[in-house]
Amino acid sequence: MPLRLDPITRKKLRRFRSLRRGYWSFLVLAGLVVFACVAELFVSQRALVVRHEGRWFFPTYGGILPGRTFGLDYDWETDYRDLRTRLGADPAAAARGDFVLLPFVPYGPIENCYPDQFFKPRAPDLARRHFLGTDTQNRDILARLVYGFRHALIFAAWFVAGVYGLGVLLGCAMGYYGGVFDLLVQRVIEIWSNIPFLYLVIIVAALVKPGLGWLVAINVAFGWMHLTYYMRTETYKEKARDYAAAARVLGAGDARIILRHILPNTAATLVTFIPFTVAGAIGSLTALDFLGFGLPVPTPSWGELLSQGTKNLTLAPWIVLSAFSAMTLVLILVTFVGEAVREAFDPKKFTLYR
Amino acid sequence: MLLRRLLAASCLILLAACSGSKDPAAPAAAGGTDSPAAIDNTAEVQAYYAAHPDFFVVKTPADLPADLAWTDAGDLPEIGSPDRVRGGTWNERIQDFPPTLRIVGPDSNNGFRNYLLDDYTLRFGHLHPDVAGPHRHFPALAEAWAVDAPNRTVYVRLDPKARWSDGPPVTTDDVFFMFWLYQSSYIQAPWYNNWYGIGENYVRVTRYDERTFAVTIKEARPDMLARVLELSPAPRHFYREVGPDFPTRYNWRFVPTTGPYVLTPAEQQRTLTNRNSITFERQSDWWANDKRQFRYRFNPAQLRLRVIRETPTAWEAFLAGELEAFGMNLAEYHYDRLPDTDPRVTRGLIHKSTFFNDIPRPNYGLWMNTARPLLADREIRLGIQYALNWQLVIKQFFRDGYSRLNTPSDGFGDMSHPTLRARPFDLALAGEHFAKAGFRRRGPDGILVNDAGARLSLTLNNGYEVLTPVLVILQQEARKAGLDLQIETLDSSASWKKVQEKNHDLAFAAFNVGVEPFPRYWENYHSKNAYDQAFLADGVTPNPERKLKVQTNNLQTIAIPALDALITRYDRSESLDEMRGLARQIEEILYEDASFSPGFVRPFYRVATWRWVRFPENFNVRFSTDPFEQNLHWLDEPARPETLAARRDESKSFPPSVRSYEQWKAKE
Structure with a gap:
């Protein structure tokens, strides 16, 4: 089906574009998301391009290339920074035109960047391309921030999908069917909301290895409730409108009425909540990581960096500064976008009925 | 699913609450007042003594053997400095306010026990902390003792000055009562019930008079003297109200001590409302003030413990x-x-x-569960041994201060193996052994795979959050050998539970060892602690239907008949020389088995x-x-x-x- 935007939606988008702060925030955020998707091209221990003895290699994506590929005496992944130094020092290699092109930040997120030295946070060092310094385990902070951001985004995407899936489904059903079903689910939600979320996370984290899937599942399990209330009222309202009645008279089934008629008309509500849900997801993942109930080590994460930073506030202030700034920046951007979306989709401006 | 589990849990809590209030055995606790009705268990205790006449024996001083060689170890050097000055307030940090002041029973086995019991009360005799060798106890509550090795009995004469902090002297009544208390089910402490149980370690306690008693133990092991002298009596007069409600009734009562520091009633009153700190006062007229080995110690007048969580x-x-x-x-x-x-x-x-000390070392290392399919292969275990870069851990994380652990029983003086050395990090050897086990090819992620396509991937269980960087180093270095380790860091008790259930591949753990004269092997390495029926009737062939035995310390599920035989001989041996020889053979078998990768020790x-x-x-x-x-x-x-x-x-x-x-x- 070709993408056809109805005039109202087009108007909403125009309005969104005219809200400069939100629009620019959106562009920056979109840029960051794209950057996170292709981060390997900019931040990675793997080289972008290697020319070795006349052959070309592009190690960024795909399986590892063992050291033997390049005539080194080991079977594990090639140390490209070392390879570059070797090729640079070898006149024969230079004559052949061999070279190694490294990414802008030539470090990986779980790589120990000072393999011969003590574990100790080191201050930013532009010459070594540690632009934000290293953390307590000799790992590059910028690399951990970037890949931590990617994990946060993946988490947020799954979280939003889960929360919306559950919330919309149940909310619509509550509003549409009403009656006993509505009452029952409302009571279930009230009980469910009173279960202390953090304790449950602590218990679960103590029992299983909390991978990304687990974390999403737990967070979704306790995050879907608020959406149902909005969806329920919206559906109640829309269901009573003439077009819904007309569809029913024409013989449309429940599923068709909900999906084709009611849901599109509640989209404004749904869309305005997305940015805030994303911000909430990033915040809660960071909080869980901070408390040590998040992703398994050595996965890069902002919460883990923040936790390191607060423990080394005076010894290594660059850790907490980096993590905190990154987090603040992203959350502010998301909030700006959210505000703009809310204003652009404000039903008072567009609806014909109210 | 989650909901159902939660519901089930809340139902259990409800049930427990109901049964608690209806329990006829706890009428005093249900009264709802702060001071439950007084009870007196004297008759019950006396009846128990009478019911076990072979364990609790009363004799007269005339019955003491005449030829006993009494000693008070007076020639041991004295510890502490005569230059010391008494007085002042010592401030120390505790992480949490103690959940109880009891020294036994639920919640009592925590860090606070140290102040109530371990470092601050006197036992009959203490191991001299500066002198090596088997005969190095000095008297504390005891004045002198005599050992009758052939009859496996230690005779002890109490110091006439020994007093409880609330006044009464320490008598042999308190010794009898100690056994009653620790055998009693009221205290809800299975370990105590087991250790002090009749016939478990002790077979008889004999009272000669107020000050003289003897304890007969089951086996005349080389540490026989320690097993008797390192008991601490229980104040009979204080525990008169011990009954079914012991844990609640005694929860906030300070046990009279034979040591120097006490909690005053005023301080106990204060801490009812203010739990930021708790202060012990030194008794100025402590009975052991001038006793040899104690007169230069316990110097501060106050011991102030402040609750600081972080x-x-x-x-x-x-x-x-x-x-x-x-x-x-x-x-x-x-x-x-x-x-x-x-x-x-x-x-x-x-x-x-x-300060470089000289104690049995906690054996930090990786314990490989040989019951797991991959780890059952000794070649893989050997490969792992060579793929673990503990040297780098020591260098990077511990900044060269620590040293490598060599055997699981280092630090026992000449009882430890003198020449065995842990295997070094050696990728070539690791590769060789992995290849012998069929892992020859590397997958696209650099991890070895065998011909069946299985990856060489194992889970590494961890309960020490602060030591997680250690495991990250091991993980990243092991990748070079083509070994994938998935670190699973759990809360310490959950992680330990998992290991105790034998649900681990590799476990990062250590057994903390007290200052003991020789290592223990039965708990960790006997096949009885690995499987229910490890071998068939011939005693050698592995039983194909054997089941894992859980909740034991045999983390490697080691079951080797020759090892079992050595351990049995070791445990029955009455000679340190023989035990030393056996210990070395045991260590060599363990080394060959290669299922424990020794980690690091902090020698100071x-x-x-x-x-x-x-x-x-x-x-x-x-x-x-x-x-x-x-x-x-x-x-x-x-x-x-x-x-x-x-x-x-x-x-x-x-x-x-x-x-x-x-x-x-x-x-x-």
Whole structure:
């Protein structure tokens, strides 16, 4: 089906574009998301391009290339920074035109960047391309921030999908069917909301290895409730409108009425909540990581960096500064976008009925 | 699913609550008042003694064997320094307010037990912490003792001066009662019930008079004397109300002690509402004030324990002079937070001391569960041994301060194996052994795969959050060998439970060992602790239907008939020389089995102390696990105000003290 935007939606988008702060925030955020998707091209221990003895290699994506590929005496992944130094020092290699092109930040997120030295946070060092310094385990902070951001985004995407899936489904059903079903689910939600979320996370984290899937599942399990209330009222309202009645008279089934008629008309509500849900997801993942109930080590994460930073506030202030700034920046951007979306989709401006 | 589990859990809680209030056995507790009705268990205790006439025996002094060789070990050197000064307040940090003041029963086995029991009460005799060898106890509550080895009996005469902190003398009544209490089910402490149980370790206790008793033990092991002298009696007069409600009734009662520090009733009253700190007072008329081996110890007049939950907060409190000392075992504190060049150190305000001790070492390392399919193959275990870069861990994380553990039983003096050395990190050898096990090819991620396509991937169970970086180093280095380790860090008790259920591939763990004369093997390596029926009737062939035995310390699920035989002989042996030979054979078999990868040991402890804290000339005793365990330190109170004032006055300085005490350092 070709993408056809109805005039109202087009108007909403125009309005969104005219809200400069939100629009620019959106562009920056979109840029960051794209950057996170292709981060390997900019931040990675793997080289972008290697020319070795006349052959070309592009190690960024795909399986590892063992050291033997390049005539080194080991079977594990090639140390490209070392390879570059070797090729640079070898006149024969230079004559052949061999070279190694490294990414802008030539470090990986779980790589120990000072393999011969003590574990100790080191201050930013532009010459070594540690632009934000290293953390307590000799790992590059910028690399951990970037890949931590990617994990946060993946988490947020799954979280939003889960929360919306559950919330919309149940909310619509509550509003549409009403009656006993509505009452029952409302009571279930009230009980469910009173279960202390953090304790449950602590218990679960103590029992299983909390991978990304687990974390999403737990967070979704306790995050879907608020959406149902909005969806329920919206559906109640829309269901009573003439077009819904007309569809029913024409013989449309429940599923068709909900999906084709009611849901599109509640989209404004749904869309305005997305940015805030994303911000909430990033915040809660960071909080869980901070408390040590998040992703398994050595996965890069902002919460883990923040936790390191607060423990080394005076010894290594660059850790907490980096993590905190990154987090603040992203959350502010998301909030700006959210505000703009809310204003652009404000039903008072567009609806014909109210 | 989750909901159902939650519901089930809440139902259980409800049920428990109901049964609690209807339980006829606990009428006193249900009364709802603070002081439950007094009960007197004298009749019950006497009836118990009478019901077990073979265990609780009463004789007269005339029945004492005439030829006993009584000794009081008077020639052992005295510990502590005569220069010590008594007085002052010692401030220390505790992480949590104690959940109970009981020394036994639910919730009592926590760090606070140290203050109520371990380091601060007197037993009949103590192991001399500075002298090696098997005969090195000195008297505490006892005045003298005599050993009758052929009859497996130790005779003890109590010091007539020995008193409980609330007045009454310590008598043989308290010895009898100790066995009653610890055998009683009221205390809800299965370990005690087992250890003190009739016929378990002790077969008879005999009372001759108020001050003389004898304990007969089951086997005349070389540590027989320790098993008797290191008991501490239980105050009969205090425990008169022990009954089914013991855990609640006694929860907040301070047990009279034979040691120097007590909780006053006023302090107990204060801590009912204020739980930020708890202070012990030293009794000025403590009965052992002038007793040899005790007169130079326990010097501070007060012991103030402050609740500080977070370590960084405790560190700030130390720097502010609110805590006397701070443990510097972590490299980060020793090298970064307070380096030797710090002005507070160079100006002599804070002293730094490193003391090399000589104790059985906690055996940190990776325990491989040989019941797992991959790990059942010895070649894989050998490959893992060579793929673990403990040297790098020691270098990077511990900054070269620690050393490599060589066997699971290091630090037992000549009972440890003298020549076995842990296998080094060697990728070539690791590759060779993995290849022998069929793992020859590397997958696209650099991990080895066998012909069936299985990856060489194992889970590494971890319960120590602060040591997680250690495992990350091992993980990243093992990748070079084509070995994938998935680190699973869980909360410490959950992780331990998982290991105890034998649900691990590799477990990062350590067994903490007290100062004992020789290592224990049965718990960790006997096949009885690995499987229900490890072997078929012939005693050698593995039983194909054997089931794992859970909740034991055999983390490697080792079951080797020859090893079992050696351990049995070791456990029955009455001669240290024979045991030494057997221990070496056992260690060699374990080395060949290659299912434990020895990690690291910390051969010292480090501490930073404010200038007003003083220690004896040699700092501390040989067999000590931390600087304050034996209470040899004292406070130079006049130096406190001037030192605190000098903190902000940079013109003032004192002689600095950064010292390393290496008299007990192992010679390589």
